[in-house]
Amino acid sequence: xxxxxxxxxxxxxxxxxxxxxxxxxxxxxxxxxxxxxxxxxxxxxxxxxxxxxxxxxxxxxxxxxxxxxxxxxxxxxxxxxxxxxxxxxxxxxxxxxxxxxxxxxxxxxxxxxxxxxxxxxxxxxxxxxxxxxxxxxxxxxxxxxxxxxxxxxxxxxxxxxxxxxxxxxxxxxxxxxxxxxxxxxxxxxxxxxxxxxxxxxxxxxxxxxxxxxxxxxxxxxxxxxxxxxxxxxxxxxxxxxxxxxxxxxxxxxxxxxxxxxx
Amino acid sequence: xxxxxxxxxxxxxxxxxxxxxxxxxxxxxxxxxxxxxxxxxxxxxxxxxxxxxxxxxxxxxxxxxxxxxxxxxxxxxxxxxxxxxxxxxxxxxxxxxxxxxxxxxxxxxxxxxxxxxxxxxxxxxxxxxxxxxxxxxxxxxxxxxxxxxxxxxxxxxxxxxxxxxxxxxxxxxxxxxxxxxxxxxxxxxxxxxxxxxxxxxxxxxxxxxxxxxxxxxxxxxxxxxxxxxxxxxxxxxxxxxxxxxxxxxxxxxxxxxxxxxxxxxxxxxxxxxxxxxxxxxxxxxxxxx
Numbered sequence: 155x156x157x158x159x160x161x162x163x164x165x166x167x168x169x170x171x172x173x174x175x176x177x178x179x180x181x182x183x184x185x186x187x188x189x190x191x192x193x194x195x196x197x198x199x200x201x202x203x204x205x206x207x208x209x210x211x212x213x214x215x216x217x218x219x220x221x222x223x224x225x226x227x228x229x230x231x232x233x234x235x236x237x238x239x240x241x242x243x244x245x246x247x248x249x250x251x252x253x254x255x256x257x258x259x260x261x262x263x264x265x266x267x268x269x270x271x272x273x274x275x276x277x278x279x280x281x282x283x284x285x286x287x288x289x290x291x292x293x294x295x296x297x298x299x300x301x302x303x304x305x306x307x308x309x310x311x312x313x314x315x316x317x318x319x320x321x322x323x324x325x326x327x328x329x330x331x332x333x334x335x336x337x338x339x340x341x342x343x344x345x346x347x348x349x350x351x352x353x354x355x356x357x358x359x360x361x362x363x364x365x366x367x368x369x370x371x372x373x374x375x376x377x378x379x380x381x382x383x384x385x386x387x388x389x390x391x392x393x394x395x396x397x398x399x400x401x402x403x404x405x406x407x408x409x410x411x412x413x414x415x416x
Numbered sequence: 417x418x419x420x421x422x423x424x425x426x427x428x429x430x431x432x433x434x435x436x437x438x439x440x441x442x443x444x445x446x447x448x449x450x451x452x453x454x455x456x457x458x459x460x461x462x463x464x465x466x467x468x469x470x471x472x473x474x475x476x477x478x479x480x481x482x483x484x485x486x487x488x489x490x491x492x493x494x495x496x497x498x499x500x501x502x503x504x505x506x507x508x509x510x511x512x513x514x515x516x517x518x519x520x521x522x523x524x525x526x527x528x529x530x531x532x533x534x535x536x537x538x539x540x541x542x543x544x545x546x547x548x549x550x551x552x553x554x555x556x557x558x559x560x561x562x563x564x565x566x567x568x569x570x571x572x573x574x575x576x577x578x579x580x581x582x583x584x585x586x587x588x589x590x591x592x593x594x595x596x597x598x599x600x601x602x603x604x605x606x607x608x609x610x611x612x613x614x615x616x617x618x619x620x621x622x623x624x625x626x627x628x629x630x631x632x633x634x635x636x637x638x639x640x641x642x643x644x645x646x647x648x649x650x651x652x653x654x655x656x657x658x659x660x661x662x663x664x665x666x667x668x669x670x671x672x673x674x675x676x677x678x679x680x681x682x683x684x685x686x687x688x689x690x691x692x693x694x695x696x697x698x699x700x701x702x703x704x705x
Contacts, residue, residue, distance in 0.1 A: 196558075198557055198558040198561050199557055199561070199577075199581060199586055199589040199593070200586070200589060201554050201557065201584075201586070203551075203554065204554050204555060204557065204558055205555075206481060206555035206558070207555070207558040207559065207562075299538075340532075340535060341489065341491035341492075343528050343529055343531070343532065344491055344492075344528060345491060347528075361531070362529075362531070366531055366535070368535075369531075369534070369535050369538050370538075371538075371539075372538060374485040374539050374540050375485075375538070375539065375540065377485065378481075378484040378485040378540060380484075380485075380540060383537055383538060384537060387534070387537040387538075390534070391534075391538065
C-alpha cells in the first residue's frame with residue numbers, strides 16, 4: 155500500500171477541476187445569497203440590528219448545501235470511473251488503487267473546503283454588516299470544524315462508494331446516517347439507559363463507535379454570539395475528526411484494493 | 417397515426433375530467449374555508465392546518481432565542497414544564513417578576529461519559545437569558561412576528577412581542593403589533609389589556625387606558641360566562657390596573673369596587689383589604705373636611 159504524494163496531488167487536482175466544472179456549487183451559492191438577502195430585507199419592528207434569524211437561516215443553508223455537495227460529489231467519483239471504464243487506463247499508469255482513492259478523496263475535500271470558505275466569508279460579511287462586529291476566532295473555528303466534519307463525511311461517502319453498487323443508494327445512505335447522527339448522536343447514551351439488555355449494550359457500542367459529527371456544529375455559538383471555544387479543546391476536536399476521516403479512508407482503501415472491477 | 421388518435425382523445429378526456437374536478441374542489445374548498453375563517457389569508461389557503469404547527473414551532477424558536485440556545489431537546493428531562501418560559505414570566509413580568517435562578521429550562525446534569533463532557537465545550541452549556549445582555553431581547557422579535565404571520569390566532573405572539581418591544585422603548589411598534597392582533601382576533605380581552613397597559617404606563621393617556629381596560633373587562637366577562645374554568649389571572653390583572661387608575665384619579669368608590677372584586681381571586685387578600693381600608697380612611701377624611 156505504498157503511496158506517492160505527487161500521484162495523489164495530481165489525482166486530487168483532476169478531481170478538483172472536475173468539481174469546479176460542474177455548476178452545482180455556483181447554483182447553491184447564488185441560492186444561499188438570494189435567500190439570505192431576501193430574509194434580511196424583511197423589516198421587523200424597525201430594528202435594523204437584528205441579526206440572529208438571518209445568521210440562523212444562512213448557516214442552515216450553508217450546512218445543507220455543503221453536505222449535499224460533499225456527499226453527491228464524493229459518492230460518484232469511483233463508480234463513474236468504473237462505469238465509464240476510465241479506471242482501467244488510469245490504473246494502467248504507475249498509480250496504485252490507494253493513490254487513486256486517496257487522491258480523489260483529497261480533491262473532493264479541498265474543493266469542498268474552498269466552496270465552504272466562500273460560504274463562510276459571505277456569512278461573516280453579512281453578520282458583520284448587521285451587528286457591526288465580528289468574532290473572528292469563532293468564525294475561523296466554525297469554518298475549520300465544519301471543514302473537518304466534511305472530511306469525515308467525504309471519507310464515509312468514499313467507503314460507501316466502494317461497497318454499494320450505485321451512487322444514488324450510497325448518497326441516500328450517507329445523508330440518512332449523517333442526519334441521524336446530527337439529531338440523535340448526542341443523546342444515544344442517555345436513551346440507552348431506559349433500554350433493557352441486550353439493546354442497551356448495542357446502543358452504547360454504537361454511541362461510542364460512531365463519529366460524533368454533531369460536535370462540529372458551532373451554529374448555536376455563532377447565532378447566539380457566544381465566545382470562541384478554548385483552543386486546546388478545539389484542537390482535540392480536530393484530531394478526533396481527522397482520526398475518523400483516516401479510519402474511513404483506510405477501510406475504503408482496503409476494500410477498494412480487494413474489489414473486482416469487472 | 418391510427419394509434420395516436422385514441423391517445424389524444426384520452427388525454428383530452430382526462431384533461432376535461434381534471435379541470436371539472438378542480439373547479440368542483442375549488443368551489444367546495446372556498447365554501448368550507450369561508451365557514452371556518454373569514455380573516456385567514458395567503459398562508460391559510462396554501463398551508464391549511466399546517467400553519468398552526470409552523471406558528472407553534474416559530475414561537476418555540478423565539479423561546480430558544482430567549483434562552484440563547486441553551487434549550488433542552490426532547491431527550492432531556494425538564495421538570496415537567498408546560499408552555500414556554502417567555503410566556504409564563506416575561507409575558508407579565510410586572511405582576512410576577514422573572515426568577516432567573518429557577519428557570520424551568522434548567523436541565524443541567526452531570527455528564528454521562530467523556531463524549532458528553534467533551535461536547536459541552538461546543539454548544540451553549542451556560543444558561544443566560546436574552547434580557548441579561550444589552551438589547552438581547554431584540555433577537556426574539558423576528559420569530560414572534562413570523563409566528564404571528566403563520567398563526568394570527570396565537571395571542572401570546574402579540575402579548576410577548578408587545579412586552580419586549582415596550583422594554584426596548586418601541587411603544588409605537590408595540591401598539592401597532594397589538595392592533596394587528598386585534599384585527600385578527602377582534603375584541604380579545606388579553607390584547608385589549610396589553611393595549612390598555614401601553615396607554616396607561618407608556619402614553620400616560622388615562623382616559624383612553626380606562627376605556628380600553630373597561631372594554632377588556634367587559635369582553636372577559638362575556639367569554640368567562642361561556643367557559644367552565646375562566647382565566648382569572650387575566651381578570652386579576654385587569655382589575656389591578658383599573659383599580660390603580662381610579663385610585664390615582666381619586667375616584668375611590670369605583671377603585672374600592674374593583675379591589676373588592678380582586679380580593680376574591682387574589683392569593684394575598686389581606687394586602688388588598690389594607691389598600692381598601694386606606695382609601696376608605698381617605699374618603700372619610702375628605703368628607704370631614
